[in-house]
Amino acid sequence: MSGMWCKHWKRKMQHVLYFIILYFACTQHSVLCCTSCKLTLTSPSGHFTSPCYPQLYPNIQDCKWTIQAPPGFIIQVTFVDFDIEEAQNCMYDSLSINNGESTSKFCGVTAKGMAFHSAGNEMILTFVSDFSIQKKGFNATYKHVAVSLRNQKVIVPQNQSSIVSISSKVSIPTLNEVTVCFEATKYSNRTEDWKAFSYWSSSSDHFSFGKTASGHFVLISGVQCDLDTVLPLLPNGEFFIDSFQQICIVWNSLSDVLGVRTKSIYQNISCPGIKDLSIPGQGNLILGTYEINMGPLQGDIYNFRLWSTAMDSATLSNLSCDEKGNIVNWENEFWNIPSWARKAESKLSCGTSLPTIPSAEPTTCEKLAGVCQATVTSIVTPSTTTNTHPTTNTPAFHATSVRYVSSLLPTLSTYTTDNIATYNTQTEVVSAPLPSSPSPVNTSTSITSGSMKPEVATSHLPPVLSTVSIINNIATNNSQPVTVTSATTTMITTNMTDTNSTDPPTPAGTFYRISITVVNSSTNNETTVQSLVYSWLNRSLQNWNYTIFVVNVSIKSNERSARDLETVIMKSKLQNNGRSRRDASNLNTESFVIWALLVYNNTNNITLQNETIYQKLYEQNKTIDGVLSVQSVTVYQVEKCKAEESPSSYHWPVTSPTVTQIIQCPKSPGNYASRTCFVGLFYGDSHWGPPDHKNCTASAGALANELLNLTTGQKLDAEKVNDFVQTLKKIVNEADIDTSLGSTVVNVFSNILGSSDNALYTSSSEALKTIEALALKLQFTGQSVSISSPNLALGISRVNTTTYSGSTFSVGSQSNNSDFQIDMEKNQTTPLASVVLPSTLLSQINESDKYTVSRAQFMFFNKVGLFQDHLSNISSYIVACSIGNLTIRDLKEPVKITVKHTAPLPNNTPRTCVFWDANLYKSAGGWNKTGCDVSENESSDNETVCLCNHLTHFGILMVSLKWTDQLAEDKVLQYPTKKDKKNQMLPAS
Template identity: 90%
Template sequence: MKGHQIWHANMTPPMSGMWCKHWKRKMQHVLYFIILYFACTQHSVLCCTSCKLTLTSPSGHFTSPCYPQLYPNIQDCKWTIQAPPGFIIQVTFVDFDIEEAQNCMYDSLSINNGESTSKFCGVTAKGMAFHSAGNEMILTFVSDFSIQKKGFNATYKHVAVSLRNQKVIVPQNQSSIVSISSKVSIPTLNEVTVCFEATKYSNRTEDWKAFSYWSSSSDHFSFGKTASGHFVLISGVQCDLDTVLPLLPNGEFFIDSFQQICIVWNSLSDVLGVRTKSIYQNISCPGIKDLSIPGQGNLILGTYEINMGPLQGDIYNFRLWSTAMDSATLSNLSCDEKGNIVNWENEFWNIPSWARKAESKLSCGTSLPTIPSAEPTTCEKLAGVCQATVTSIVTPSTTTNTHPTTNTPAFHATSVRYVTVTSATTTMITTNMTDTNSTDPPTPAGTFYRISITVVNSSTNNETTVQSLVYSWLNRSLQNWNYTIFVVNVSIKSNERSARDLETVIMKSKLQNNGRSRRDASNLNTESFVIWALLVYNNTNNITLQNETIYQKLYEQNKTIDGVLSVQSVTVYQVEKCKAEESPSSYHWPVTSPTVTQIIQCPKSPGNYASRTCFVGLFYGDSHWGPPDHKNCTASAGALANELLNLTTGQKLDAEKVNDFVQTLKKIVNEADIDTSLGSTVVNVFSNILGSSDNALYTSSSEALKTIEALALKLQFTGQSVSISSPNLALGISRVNTTTYSGSTFSVGSQSNNSDFQIDMEKNQTTPLASVVLPSTLLSQINESDKYTVSRAQFMFFNKVGLFQDHLSNISSYIVACSIGNLTIRDLKEPVKITVKHTAPLPNNTPRTCVFWDANLYKSAGGWNKTGCDVSENESSDNETVCLCNHLTHFGILMVSLKWTDQLAEDKVLQYPTKKDKKNQMLPAS
């Protein structure tokens, strides 16, 4: 244990007053090999993993060796994290516990951000985020031969520092749009220039719009394409542009790589200017003269219209000016030329995080500037004042991911050092050392303050020197005080950004200081520097520290810094708490202080808990929620589903057991968040249940079908589609865009081992066992309100018929089901086409009837109904039957009945249910 005497090979402990030189040499070797043996043995027993890695993925995580177990002794690890040019690296320590010592002299983690190297130990870095100066960050971890701790768990992410390094995916659903910020005000326009780049990655020929500007529920300015060609719309007048566009043979201008277009209009003329591929051309458009585009509207990427879809592609560098540029100006247009109405910057847009896509080869992409280090990196530069542990601001966290901050500024995280100021009369600054064997979690008790300090130099223009002087001045100013203050971060702001960023600080300061401001941002000059500092006050004694008190301490008592810098102004405001919000649905997070992890009970899983941390940004001092960690809320559901899978595998279940299992699955599906992993387990449990006898399944069949339906509606997945297959049940789900819907296809074929099935959501199956083709006009008859609720199409395939028992019919075939969201669709102009192979060839002239499962027949026991479905005799054969149906119900199953009498048909025909009735109807075929 450190702090006590340890005998090393080069030490000579006394023993009865003397020591034989011969035995001294012997013991030196013995002790050396003992130490080496225990170090190597312990390392090999605990874990042997490589910890010298180069990480290049866009995001990921890494841990100290053996985490969360104790890290081994004698470690020398190195992680090199690399990002493409134009990106920085954000590393966040979700957990951090390394042996603590002065100057981190034993075990430590060092972070080289490309500009400076900082060393950490104890629990200092827990919950903190750090950024690289460029596109590489190097972290090294070393441990000695004694005390071990848990180590650390860290996540990393590539961050595009500006919108110029990101393209935007045009939303394909009206429920999520990309629009200009509410802070952007568009005036009435009599002339305009718009430039943007776009890609198109679909060969579909539907009408589309790349952008549209709406005012008073009308489109007044847009660019798009119809069957007639490309056009620009100005206040109701459509101008065709194909004659001045370099089109491909297929008539398209945009391709899968970015193409730029600029459009110029002036109300004094009926001529438009168009620039593409360095060529400027004029085109006449009668009717646009003397028009105007009304102001105060909303600009979106894509369109609001129902009969025209958005561009299926990406948009980049959209800029809008209120002037008509001439050809010479456009030819010299640079990336730095900002649109005076709308520019390609984060503050001009509201963009969902999923729509942002970072790329390293965009035409106006930027590399990161080199920012000088804001912190001295050695103890010598701070006159021996070194990093200390601040347990008051560290909170235990179970969060496994970091909050993706898309708007990260182009600055790197500076060295983070904590200084505890003693309240004694002495002037020394002491480190707050904790017991290295303590396992008690630290408690949060810090209040954060963001401070802006404007200084004017008299003898230096070196930013690094200015930062160092201000950092030391802060420490001196805050010592020997009745309040314990920690300096968390110091950074310098260039004059180019200072005025704009300082306005936000001043506004917050005014609100918190009864309207008083300490600074006029317009006073910035070339000799002034704006330094931002993040402080935390350890208010464990519940003594409030006012902003005014910090201001008086720093400004009114300190007019100069070391005779070199003159303090011109100080602005102080308290960092706000994370606001209460609901995310995801039913998870209600209360107002929470920065660095505190909030723990709430799972909404649908009593006894389990979700957690979420309120983070504080090092640069802007803003608080923001991290991602919610609700894995424990679904973990119990996953564990229960796995238990059901084990209990049902290879078992012959009676009716009572089947009912018990179905009821448990119903509870899981209704109450848990269903991801693809849990969904796959549930599907396989149902597959096992379907292997039971018809008698065992009969009583529970209705509940089982409803639960499978609910599973298909709730399953959460990424990408365009997802499929889950099992020996007796297959499930496929694909996303649906109601504005550009052109039909769907679903087919199922056997895999080579014949144990489960291969699902295809396209048209790649050559000999499927069953297939469903939904017509392109399927959604044309549903009302507009229903269109907004549709986001997916669900398909199911049953290898067993035990859930569809109609004792008056003989059904022996596969069953395939399809539905669109939660809608009932009927009376279709174009029929749904269902093809099902027979389990055995049918004799010639064998009667067959296409039917669907009507769950409301026979007092809701269910039965087969043929209304609205016909056999396509020309397309059917002895090996398969093709059915054409004019409806697609809430839960449609399609089959072929081998025995069906006219009297039976009359008994079973019912009127189709309404959506309000929520009747489950299924169509069969064989």
Template identity: 40%
Template sequence: MEIMPIFPRSFHSGRMWNYHWKWKPSTLLFLFILCIMCVPLSAVSGCANCRVVLSSSSGTFASPCYPNDYPNSQACLWTLRAPTGYIIQITFNDFDIEEAPNCIYDLLSLDNGESQTKFCGATAKGLSFNSSANEMHVSFSSDFSIQKKGFNASYIRVAVSLRNQKVILPQTPDAYQVFVAKSVSIPELSAFTFCFEATQAGNEDDNWTAFSYLDASSLQWLGFGKANDGYFLSISGSKCLLNSALPVKEKEDIFTESFEQLCIVWNNSMGSVGVDFKRNYETVPCDSTISKVIPGNGKLLLGSNTNKIASLKGEIYNFRLWNFTMNSKMLSNLSCNMQGNVVDWQNDFWNIPTLALKAESNLSCGSYLVPLPAAELANCAELGTLCQDGIMYRISVVIQNILHHPEAKVQSKVAEWLNSTFQNWNYTVYVVNISFHLSTGEDKIKVKRSIVDDQRLAVWALLVYNATNNVPLEGKTIQQKLLQNNASLDAGLRLYTVNVKQLGTCAPVEEPKGFHWPPSPPSEHSLPCPDKPGFSVSRTCYRNTSLAFWGPLDVSNCSREANEVANQILNLTTDGQNLTSANINTIVEQVKRIVNKEENIDITLGSTLMNIFSNILSSSDNDLLQSSSEALKTIDELAFKIDLNSTPHVHITTRNLALGVSSLTPGTNAISNFSIGLPSNNESYFQMDFESGQVNSLASVILPPNLLENLSQEDSILVRRAQFTFFNKTGLFQDVGPQRKTLVSYVMACSIGNITIKDLKDPVRIKIKHTRTQEVHQPICAFWDLNKNKSFGGWNTSGCVAHRDSDASETICLCNHFTHFGVLMDLPRSASQIDARNTKALTFITYIGCGVSAIFSAATLLTYVAFEKLRRDYPSKILMNLSSALLFLNLIFLLDGWITSFDVDALCTAVAALLHFFLLATFTWMGLEAIHMYIALVKVFNTYIRRYVLKFCIIGWGLPALIVSVVLASRKQNEVYGKESYGKEQGDEFCWIQDPVVFYVTCAGYFGVMFFLNVAMFIVVMVQICGRNGKRSNRTLREEVLRNLRSVVSLTFLLGMTWGFAFFAWGPLNIPFMYLFSIFNSLQGLFIFIFHCAMKENVQKQWRRHLCCGRFRLADNSDWSKTATNIIKKSSDNLGKSLSSSSIGSNSTYLTSKSKSSSTTYFKRNSNTDSTSMDKSLTKLTHADGEQTSIIPVHQVIDKVKGYCNAHSDNFYKNIIMSDTFSHSTKF
């Protein structure tokens, strides 16, 4: 590869510059000094590091120095990571990179996990890209010349897995429904276990339902909720009260603002219901359910299915159902991985509308960002400063050993081949860190270490590139070089696969505070300890297959004494909320070293270490998760090593943690009680009592009298103390199992010496206060099992039961062993109707459809406003009003979400009220269309209405305005209208009606009245039209069917018949009807434009007459020469069109405004001409002029009216022919 030198260009530029300024030395001196000052300034203030890993839920990143021009010779890499179950969406808000064919100079490369795309110029501006999985890589490189502004991008996590999303329960069944998908068949149930988590926002409603199971006739067979007499479970018509099993006080709710898990079990042979709540399992008798069976193939619905009782006002998560009964032990071991065999919390099991879903990062079974795997350290010290300044590439190749060479020979030959491949290359590179690994590829063939049985050996190496000439080296170039040199491999060896990835440097960070780590390549780095000369803090920059990242911090060398080290760590953890997961891991490791190193720990050091753990507990639960197991083990070891030589009792209290240690004498119980509570004064955080116990304690332990009787001789020697640890913050107890329950109490740990005591005859009695009062009391007593979930730990209920004396504020647990104790509960949670894919599709359809509808509603309105001849009759005026209502309804709907983002309550209320008004106006004008059609085609005579259109306008606009005004005046505005979260992909909010009563009365009820009115009018009108058309003999059956079909379709959209799809959007037909509802109703403005504007002959003529030119333009007198025969034929052809809003035409105009004229009138003077009459032979002559072609064909009127009044038919025809409107059209 030839590299063009850059020095001639710089030299010539400099020579011309010097020549131009050679007579101005002062200016040269000034510019020289200015350059000296500016270059360092640019370096200092210039540009942030551009080789970083971005793992936040959302954020932004930009090219170096943005919005200024990016520097030359850049090689940037942004790695965006998200937890499993999420994808990453990147949007380029600004994009300006040097443009060139194939982006050969400066470029941005985006790797979404499946494909890699290059961008330059301005092509990517405004575009969004999604990753295929939970990781995305964005790289940017620039050459030595021509810089541009660069780019600015934002990114956000998007939840795609239901495990990472909760469901907002619908407060009214008409809002939306959340139920099990139609593909899930629920069997007949003679036993079941269901578990769910839930929250509740306040306790405004005394009665609510969390879920219901209904049959095809909407009869409820299973349900859980709250009634006036307490919490209940309804089974086959039998009501089982659960209050005695739920740890809540009167007028308190079991669910609060934090998720709690609730499990309920039942078997038709037991005659009782088991309730597992807050780690406490209780049974409640319910004899009436014996032998009951719940039928299958029903509908499982989250929330209430009726307006008579409200839904739980909150959220539901992780609803699962089994068709068997779990015992208390199984429930205590329930994890997130245990899937419901009937219904599980996965996308395939539920139909969930988008507005009901809301992603959340701290859900019990949600995914979290797993730390990068342990990575290797770059060992390239022999390269000196090149290891610090060079660009590193990870080479991964698989060699196929065809001839079964010994492994040692293969390794030697491959190492020689790698080193020789890059010798005498155009790029200065060095191969280091060659390592060999037995291949464990996708074939999963087992291999032995001595012989490469599967013929493959994986080879990893580090390639260091000396980039002093600022010439970028792409991974593809290295890959091609290796492939080209494949032939030089030893005989019997073949290059199987090659993969090359560029490694970044560890980003500059300041953590902990006061330690500034500069950008560093993969290696071990150190910084001097503050105020401790001669000692240093060490930290390692690791690398994995694609990036570099900082390892944990080692501060052990910053002090020689444990107390000094502990105090220093304590200072670093003062602000515990700002500690990251990596910080906490490092601190726990350092404290563990101190505890393991010390034989005995005095109270001073113990207090310091306990304060460190207390500060750590102030961090977020997600940050504590990785280090929780080690932290608990270290706290236990610390309690065991506390020095008791000088006192029988030791107690250490901190803000989030308390420790009590008491000495024991073998053969006796030195203590029988331990309790901890709030102090009577502010001298300490907690008050401990080792003797009598406290009345209002937060936690207490009563040891059985025979605790130490049956110990072996060896254990008796070891038993010298009892340790008690109280956890005010419970972030260390996070069950990462698949179906974990929620901890709702403080945690109390107790142990005897360093031995394991279990299977006690008399149980240990532990009383623990709840962190929040639960109305539905079904606690689960559990202990923390450090061996569960691959040593992450998890709750286990073995050997623990909840005592019946437990109440809503505290639980009494009886356990036959010692460990960490807590109280758990299962909380209800909700699901939604529509999965994520359908939700996204429906959202796009709705917004695109509303946009299209707004455009064509405006086109309809503009057409009738622009051409005065089109709006002379009543139907056209009604159509204009309907189009106006639709236009503003769509526009406000499209702008609602954007306006909501301003977070202005008054503005949100105004937008919601306007949206409400125009929705009601749309319904009203569709109803008025139906009424007008009925008057025009059915009530033909004696229907003159004075100021017809004015009265319609008063009703069409006044009635909705009156309703909205009454709503605003009757209640507080913020109680009726406001922001509602509809759980779109990122929890979008929408300004709409908040009050369910207002919604159901003024929206759902109002629509129902208008809809059924329109249906009735639609049927009556179609019967009249089809009955008249059926009497014709001059058309074939096919023509008649097509005409009637077009009439049906046009009236369907005009009268809003498609809104009736809402009545069918439930059960197995929910998804199809949701699509039909969204498509047809969002596009209603388009269909009205097509059938009642674009397809109307008079509209087409006005367009051609005024908007077209050339051969498409229609002359004003183009229709004067048409014969009566042609006109009659044309009029007959317009039958299908005559049903529209603007096709009733002269008929409706005459019938409503002229019917007061006598039916015996034969002639009427034309207002524009002097002609006074027509010959009878021309009575059927109808002009098809565009000025008034909305007249119903005369023969159609004849056929219609014959059925009503044969006696008046002749006079009626002549009245129609001689009307003002008709004479206007004919221009005779």
């Protein structure tokens, strides 16, 4: 009996022990799931979560994510899921977002589905939790977003490793007349000759602007025209200063007179010899110059535009930011610009405001009108919040702050503050699905949130939403910036209705643009007029058979805005049957033009004609509250975005405003591109947004790995080598290069270098420039990084210009004799090659250049097929070195280069130290000995030591080779600096 009792309890205890073990196992797992939450994120895209997500986040957390992007990019963070303990002012647990200009704090479910943008190229997010309540936390994605070129200036390259030139897709015709406008700065007091831009055709400069000791000039097909007499020069003779100055130059081959406009003054200047000339077509336009004896402008260039017509002074005086150059415009698709040369700036003359997160965000569902109920995975029942407005005889102005809410799927969100005395001048515009509404409600403001799953069927696609401010829309639609004081804007959505419908909301309504002219008999106060018209519009459109929302109301009284509106209206007349009428009254200075944008929620597919809206607004309401007299009403339906192809092979069909089209990638079946048709906030004109086709192209890492597989163990001909080099060039110029991607690219080049000399000859220049650009762009942590492969080794070390005491680089072979060991110190006793940079290397550069230096780059070539001289036969290694992106010459203390010979040299064998000069032999490239000498005392039969007085960013290459000329065949040690079309090296000795 007692034995049975023991067995019974033994079985009971087994269950108890099972649950105890399970508890500890789960507890341990919960602890292990929480990894480090203090991270710096630099990848082009990725995701991060709160600790332990999707489990409850732990107590007492202090996390920080620093997201960084290269210059020319901002950061977009989207919260796919968000649930943090909610409290007033987020006093307990919270997530703070610092966008570079302001910090906003979030808790509850406020930020779910929302997207935020940085003001610059860094965003910092911090998450803290206290000792009590825990929630699921958040799941966020981030990506780098390219900034419009109108928000970027370009640093003029001071060398040829990465030039700024027009895109290969831009074709310049033969020009018999031309207008060029651009802005530039000059931040160096050097007096060397320079060119800001130059246009080359058939190896000659046919059109350029620059300065020599004689003054500023423009060059047209060999004829140089002096301009100093029409330029407002400083006492030092300079036109450009450290802030942007604009210049426009006009030329017509029918005359020998040039037109020059600077500082709003247009002047003519005679230039004999330019009449009947022409500028040949199909050339290459670059910022800077290719020439040996003239350097590029040491400064920045912005808003470079080129027209094939000669503009008159009146046209130039009215030239707006939106006037595109018909040959070259300041847009990304017109230019090839390396990422290091781009620099975003917020105060450029034609810049558009960078999107920023709101300065003060609501932190509860109640204040956000249900945005926290949005989902990004499925269709949900919209939630509704209703606020009742008091009835009063005086029109109450309800300023509704409506923000673009960006999410993976659409979300409509607003929040309302009643009876605000002043207008909200920072209001943003909604672009989202409209709520389904059977009938309007008179006394309530209902704001609806809804989401729907995206489909490839474009006719049912919701709009893509993005964080865009009203000021952004103004800048992109106006020819010049508009001040809020002269055009106050109100976002109004007060007649939205309650709905509990579970049907998906209509993806887009029908937009109408209306212009209302009123005469005020008692006041000229624009705010009062706008408030009265706003209230009148809402009253007029209520209690009607059609559900119409007032999207935007603004007042425009300046002459320029009236001209802009007239242009938009004339455009609409060609596409719509507009309805308008004007009374026979004289419009005096007390008249106001009110613009409004309406949207009709046609969920029942009932067409609303322009005439119907006109009759509702005008024929029944000729006065407004006995104060304003309605003189005219014009109604036009906003046109659809036209079908177009952009970029090549991407065909976008006719699309209604706020609808996003999704099409299949032309060369990548199964992937999709998207593009949204936007409607302008003020003018109500439709326009295409930029296409999003990032999913149609493979990532740089995947592409590089594919190239590695295709080149490994293969014998490549010249055509394949060129294809691979061009692809690598695209990867290096466009991608962010980390050590992993950099290693793959180096190994691909190593495979390419194993090809025959004949296969490498044609692509050698592009390959060398791409390798140099790779060394400049490689991102790494720590003091140095090295990458080795069988035929190419790369080493980069950080440089502190204020404490610089010299650098050493050496290469030694490993035991297997196939890879090479790079050393940044003096630890190798018998290196194959070494470079020693003197401590005084940076003493001759100016202070502004010192700020740009952050690294020294070293390269070692085991194969020499990229350096082919028709008079030479290379038989040994090549080693290269450069300091940042600088050109350094005439050193007082020489650079010391040592290289071992592949075989001992016979006694008294002549040897010469040289560098690679790409200008030799009609730019085919060859060896040049200028500036380098052999150190006879330190050289031996086994190695040669070179002393050179120059160093450029293209690098120092030292190589043991056999020099062949018409007289003798000698062994020579080479020190090359690769140049493409221009060599800014040293004068010949």
